[in-house]
Amino acid sequence: MKIATYNVNGVNGRLPVLLRWLDVAQPDIVCLQELKAPQDKFPEKAIRERGYESIWHGQSRWNGVAILSRVGTIHETRRGLPGDPDDVQSRYIEAAVNGVLIAGLYAPNGNPRPGPKFDFKLRWFDRLLAHLDGLVGMDAPVVIAGDFNIIPSDRDVYVPDRWRDDALFAPEVREAYSRLLGQGWIDALRHEHPGETIYTFWKYLRYAFERDAGLRIDHILLNPVAASRLVTAQVDKAPRSWPKTSDHTPVWIELGDDKRKRRKRSAK
């Protein structure tokens, strides 16, 4: 089962790119971020015609997250993080799909730092950690996928020193990511490619993609049950080179069969 995350940066403006990518990449489950579309403007029909059902949490102008599936019904379990009734931003959606609990997230950018936006980002991660702490130990595979807006380490940014004060690389934010991994989550991409330079985002500015001046900020985290089924984790760089494309590119994992189930089946 192929599970992907893709910050599309405008789901309607980017619809041709999204559909092209669905056609060639053939993911089974997709988490989308930065829809930039109100709830009633999500292109559900075009996506359904490609074979995917979807749930989404839209918002006028900014944010917005969705989950797509071509492997069975999406059973929504949550939209929005608990812990702040004043938070109306569409940044978290969660569902059970085909035996896997999937969370799609779009974390706050947090710039400029310091400032209220940065404070909101830190509080948002406190709420995320509080919620995910209750999911990591589940007896089912749990996959957290999205744009975390966190550069985890020096290896994940083309010129670390230029990003020290940025809200994506600030010590407080990297510390939140460390605490998250400390709960028991596995960073799938880094786990599969420990020494590699891996980017998932390149600014539109100054030929950043052509210079490979990128960041790794889109992550897929696995609980131990999901990690035991991990076959591979990859960045799909091709869509970033397409015309009228997002500044992010998709990240995906392949989960193999549940060995416990297979054993049960073969025992029959």
Next chain:
DNA sequence: ATGTCGGTGTCGCACCGA
């Protein structure tokens, strides 16, 4: 500071967020 996007409304340029 720079630069380049999508989306929105004050509507076909200026803005915001990223």
